[in-house]
Amino acid sequence: MHDFLTGPLFWIALFVCLVGSLTRFVLYFKGLSWQLDRVAYTTYPQAGAKGAFRSIYKWLIPFGTRGWQTQPFITLGFFGFHLGVILVPLFLTGHALFMESKVGFHFFTLSVGLGDFLSWTAVVAGTFLLIRRLVLPEVRILTTWNDIFILLISIAPFVTGLLARYQVGDYGFWLNMHILSGEVVLLAIPFTKLSHVFLFFASRAQLGMDYGIKRGGMKGTKMAW
Amino acid sequence: MPQGIYCNRQTINTPDEVNKLLSDTSGNNYYQEMKDLDVDRDLLWKTIEKTCKSRMRTWLEICAHCGMCADSCFLYEVNGRVPEQVPAYKIQSTLGEIIKKKGNVDNAFMRRAMKVAWAECTCCNRCGMYCPHGIDTGIMFGYLRGLLYQQGFVPWELKIGAGMHRAYRAQMDVTDEDFVETFEWMVEEYEDDFPGLTVPVDVEGADIMYTVNAREVKHYPEDLAEAAILFHLAGENWTVPSKGWEQTSLAMFAGDWAACKMQVESVYDAMERLKPRRMVGTECGHAHRATVIEGPYWAGRKNGLSPAPAIHYVEWLAEALNTGKLKVDPEKRIKEPVTLQDSCNYIRNHGLKKATRDIMSHIVAPGYFIEMAPNKEHNYCCGGGGGFNGIGKFRKERNIALIKKRDQIIDTGAKLVIAPCHNCWDAIRDLEEEYEIGIRWSFLKPLLIEMLIIPDHFKPEE
Amino acid sequence: MFKKILLATSATPASDHAARVAFNLAGTYNAELNIFHVLGVPSRGFSQVVVDVKTREKVDVDDEYLFGVTEEIKAYYGKYLDNGPKVAIDVTVGLPAREILRQAKAYEPDLILLGGSTGDADQSVYKRSAAGSTLHKVAKAASCPVMAVTRPAASFWGGMSNILFGTDFSKTSDKAFEYALALAENMGCELHVFHALDIAGVQSGKLLDQDEIEQKIRESLRRIRARYEVRLKGLKSYSMDVWEGIPFIEIVKYARDKHADLIVMAHHSRRLASEDTRLGSNVEQVIVRAGCPVLSVNK
Secondary structure, three states, X not given: OHHHHHOHHHHHHHHHHHHHHHHHHHHHHHOOOHHHHOOOOOOOHHHHHHHHHHHHHHHHOOOOOHHHHHOHHHHXXXXXXXXXXXXXXXXXXXXXXXXXXHHOOOOOOOOHHHHHHHHHHXXXXXXXXXXXXXXXXXXXXXXXHHHHHHHHHHHHHHHHHHHHHOOOXXXXXXXXXXXXXXXXXHHHOOOOHHHHHHHHHHHHHHHHHHHHHHOOHHHOOOOOO | OOOOOOOOOOOOOOHHHHHHHHOOHHHHHHXXXXXXXXXXXXXXXXXXXXXXXXXXXXXXXXXXXXXXXXXXXXXHHHOOOOHHHOHHHHHHHHHHHHHHOOOOOOHHHHHHHHHHHHHOOXXXXXXXXXXXXXXXXXXXXXXXXXXXXXXXXXXXXXHHHHHHHHHHOOOOOXXXXXXXXXXXXXXXXXXXXXXXXXXXXXXXXXXXXXXXXXXXXXXXXXXXXXXHHHHHHOOOOEEEOOOOOXXXXXXXXXXXXXXXXXXXXXXXXXXXXXXXXXXXXOOOHHHHHHHXXXXXXXXXXXXXXXXXXXXXXXXXXXXXXXXXXXXXXXXHOEXXXXXXXXXXXXXXXXXXXXXXXXXXXXXXXXXXXXXXXXXXXXXXOOOOHHHHHHOHHXXXXXXXXXXXXXXXXXXXXXXXXXXXXXXXXXXXXXXXXXHOOOOEEEOHHHHHHHHXXXXXXXXXXX | XXXXXXXXXXXXXXXXXXXXXXXXHHHHHOOEEEEEEEEEEEOOOOOOEEEEOOOOXXXXXOHXXXXXXXXXHHHHOHHHHHOOOEEEEEEEEOOHHHHHHHHHHHHOOOEEEEOOOOOOOOOOHHHHHOOOOHHHHHHHHOOOOEEEOOOOOOOOOOOOOEEEEEOXXXXXXXXXXXXXXXXXXXXXXXXXXXXXXXXXXXXXXOOOOHHHHHHHHHHHHHHHHHHHHHHXXXXXXXXXXXXXXXXXXXXXXXXXXXOOOEEEEEOOOOOOOOOOOOOOOHHHHHHHHOOOOEEEEOO
16 A cells, blocks of 8 residues: 555656646636737736746745735735645655655755644644635635645645654555545646646736736836735 | 607707707607617627627626725715615626626616716716726726717706717807807907907917807806907917817717717817817817727727817917916905816826916916815716716716716805816805805916906006 | 897706797897707717706607607697797707707807706706706807706896996906997997906915905906996996905906996807816806806806
8 A cells, every 4th residue: 555655656656646737727828818918018028037036936925915915814824834735745854755765866854843833823824714715705705615625635644644653553554545645636636726836827917917007017117916 | 768859769860850859858758768769789798799899898797896996986975885886886786797698788778877877976087096906897888878868768858968079079058150150259258358369260370379259258258258368468379269169978978989979089080170270179178088088999099199289278378377378366366265166087097286386376366276086097077977967868867977076165165166177166166056155166277367467568558 | 239149948848938039039139039948968979869958868860759749849838929029939959068069060159048957967967968067068069159048037138228248357258248348339328347356266275365355456447447447438327346265256246236237248169177077167157156047258
């Protein structure tokens, strides 16, 4: 079981994730149409690139835009969750070791304390996001079972990972569950709303180009969009 | 029945057809017939397949249902923060549903979608600035309006409005002769105050080609005179085209893209005939959006630009004041609390916030200009945008929408609201009529004329 | 003298006196009369909604509505219309001053008649929708004389024996003089030429001493004689006077003193620096205070 999860299934999940994401990412940009979208994308590549870049990085900074500033709670929840979701899979020592064994290199590693902190934050923030979904009426009306499912499978790797890390119950079992849930997430990325992992950048780039070229970027304004 | 006498999928193209629809007072028969209008599902789905691509599909799919757009929408706020007013919900329950069902929707659905598209969204694009994914729900509502218009589910006044553009190339029944005659009449009337005042018509190669809103010709011709006076005093080499002089677009509010194209092309034709150095539009927000920002794309221009560079009136006025072409007498500046409306169509959607503030710095004595909160690109819609002002069926909803702006104005403590946009000006007028908060409101032109230093050679002889 | 008359009416009692003069004139001179009524001001953006002036309600104006209002006006002026003058009734929507001027441009009347104010600022639908008064705008811009009849006294034309002409020695006043002279000759009345010496406005805060005032009075009388006397010689009877004070008050007093049946003054077609925009010009003040019709000439 463990071998299957760390072997074939791992490669399949990774492959599907990377190829699927890349394909969708490319198809997204191919599907943009200057006439239908009413943005002169290719006529002003510089203004477009500047706008796209601005649009992306502003929203990646906590409280970097008015949107984040006016909604502090979800901002904290969002960043708390996503920091863990991005940093832990890539830079946790345990994952680095696994990566080393699979592809022969790894990135830098987080200290144990930081790894723990980020993981716990992810779980707490994720739970907060889930509760928020159910409690706030403006979010509840939008929430579908799909949203809850996505949130649960995103938190699952952290819960199972922590259970394994603290060696609660059967370590082997939780480790397998952890790996499985991680691979479920990888498989889900190209096909579900988790696609925002890469489509966030695509969508923001598009809006950034739109504003950067057509809606004010070329008028020298310093708007953040 | 498939299509009614008044309510159907045909567009209105001639003055007679416009009058026929106008004769149905308040659109009573029109809306009655709409209850039985069939949905052409084939047409609907085929259109979506052809025109709804990456950007919009992704927007609808990628929406994280996070609800952050709720607080950004003024309609959500003034309507008691009911969840049905969350922008994401509004668009998912209409356009999202149509796409999920592959166009397989019924008459009742479309009538509800019409209400959401025209009474629950003014396409102010504010939500797009507050969404982490950059999903611009306002743009999607514009698209939805196009689908609804094509199917005949459009508010009565906007069906007429689009018809006006098709029949007259103007938003009202004003002909080219009416325009030129009225402009000349106005100049005549004000000649005694400003000797040498003229309106040069169809001059080729002028520095400025000026285009207007047909309302000015019909009901507020003083605006034409004021524009002429300001160009005259600034020493501009300007002209107006006798054809293609109207830059507004009720067709854009209606979702009639073909009519939008025809309308902007009439202005672009004028640009190509007269070859001005640039075009200056009147104080109107959606006219700028239609003719300068979106128009080039309707007309198939790949570089997104009109044949001649085009600017909004506030850009010209700021330039004239900043360069000293027009000089304000410091004694005559505004010395009462005054605030400024930021029109969505050229502030949020074209980044012109500095131009209007430059103007304010010239015309208001220090300490008297109080910004609204929030302001600039984060300001709220006046309450009447996107055609909301004119739709009788949704008058109640529109009057509620005015509350946001009303409260913003009250909070500034201002006695005067400057609104360089016909729609905003209207909305604030209606706001004062409905809620009587004791304010006055104005365009920029009349204010400027009262406070300019007039060089001697422009003054009448004593 | 009058072939075409434009009566701009609110079809309410405020315009009754002007209407009476209009019908009277039309009868006396066998003139065409155009009764013109602005029924409401546009509202609610590009919709068909109009705020009706009488009911203050927002209505959707269509052909039926226009027809209904026209019928109402016919009924209101019923007894005058029975006498068979050549009358056409036009009803429209818009801002009153602008539409009156538009109609005048098309119809080219010899005289425009306006009634009194339609109510105080808070109440009137007209007032709320336009800055400045209808009267001011029409008098300033019309290409023919504008007569305002605001009070019931002496609204019968034909029994006229005294016309007062007020001058400020401007070129426009000269034009008004020609008109007043023509009227006096046509109707065989006395013409009183009057100048009000403004002692309050010119020297704000500093009152002229009596010698200066009397000297200025003498100067003004000399000017009047030099300018007008030779033209007045043909009249049956005339007089010339200069009184000092606040111009519009003096004119009204003088009119009372001379039992004037009509006051003729110039309304400047351009804005004067001295105009206090709250009060409007002297002409406008005279119009609302005088006990007889006031006719303003601007060209």
